[in-house]
Amino acid sequence: MAIDNVTDLVGERGDSETWKVEEGKVREFAVALGFDDPRCLDLEAARAAGLDGLLAPPTFAMASTFWMRGTAPLRKAEFDRKRVLHGEQEFVCHKPLVSGMVLEGVPEIVDVRQKEGKRGGMMTFVTTEIVWREKDSGDPVVSTSSTILETAPAK
Amino acid sequence: MNAPCFEDVAIGDTGPAFTTKPLTRTDFVRYAGASGDFNPMHHDETFAQKAGRPTVFGHGMYTAGVCSRAVAGWVGIENVRSFGCRFVAQVWPDDVLSVTQTVAEKDKIDAGNLVGLDIAVTNQNGEVVMTAKSQVVLPSRA
Numbered sequence: 001m002a003i004d005n006v007t008d009l010v011g012e013r014g015d016s017e018t019w020k021v022e023e024g025k026v027r028e029f030a031v032a033l034g035f036d037d038p039r040c041l042d043l044e045a046a047r048a049a050g051l052d053g054l055l056a057p058p059t060f061a062m063a064s065t066f067w068m069r070g071t072a073p074l075r076k077a078e079f080d081r082k083r084v085l086h087g088e089q090e091f092v093c094h095k096p097l098v099s100g101m102v103l104e105g106v107p108e109i110v111d112v113r114q115k116e117g118k119r120g121g122m123m124t125f126v127t128t129e130i131v132w133r134e135k136d137s138g139d140p141v142v143s144t145s146s147t148i149l150e151t152a153p154a155k
Numbered sequence: 156m157n158a159p160c161f162e163d164v165a166i167g168d169t170g171p172a173f174t175t176k177p178l179t180r181t182d183f184v185r186y187a188g189a190s191g192d193f194n195p196m197h198h199d200e201t202f203a204q205k206a207g208r209p210t211v212f213g214h215g216m217y218t219a220g221v222c223s224r225a226v227a228g229w230v231g232i233e234n235v236r237s238f239g240c241r242f243v244a245q246v247w248p249d250d251v252l253s254v255t256q257t258v259a260e261k262d263k264i265d266a267g268n269l270v271g272l273d274i275a276v277t278n279q280n281g282e283v284v285m286t287a288k289s290q291v292v293l294p295s296r297a
Binding site (some may be wrong): 091 | 175185187188189190191192203206211216217219220221223224226233235236238240241242
């Protein structure tokens, strides 16, 4: 961590992101994880089940993160990339996430914690949250919470 | 999907057995493409070895996604209300993962038919590689 007071990062927000949930991406993600639920793979089956598009697997919102174009607030933490790990990840599903949806969300740092590492030195945990809402209605669809940690520097 | 009925599950019940095939580097690469996570540690053998690893290892979110497939296979994707996981150890090529899901809570929260699952993902040596918690809503018996 290059900055003095890491807790100052709480409340730090990134740019608003628009995420169009594409049918091919949902299918690709489902296939990569071995899902065989026809509602994830076949538009006819999804429609027969009363859905407007292919049903996304529970962790699909992760596929939004890596395509974001704006500045991620986490960048301000100035982590040493060689010591960064993905610690925890949570998804809260408000309604089914289906292809064709256009979502908007703003990444925000909601928590910063530090604790002594097992081998001495400070470990830093930063939690970033995004509430993805439907662009038209403003209804929340899925919230993601991602905790990234920087391990203590090697001695 | 044939989700179990809320009335038919009790605390301590476990979901159906779930075990993967031995994982391959291709599985990790396919997930990299699907998710957009191209951290070279997960596909570039030379890079991983320079960083002191024996070989590439899987994305934590690959394990999480496979684990979510086990949960969805038991209760149905549409019934999953939350899924949260903690990464414990790395997952390597040729690892075989098993997912154990246990009913830990039933209707403690003031919402209809809510069930809390405690989940562990273990490798072929019985080591826990990821733990997870999931809140699911189960249909009432007709």
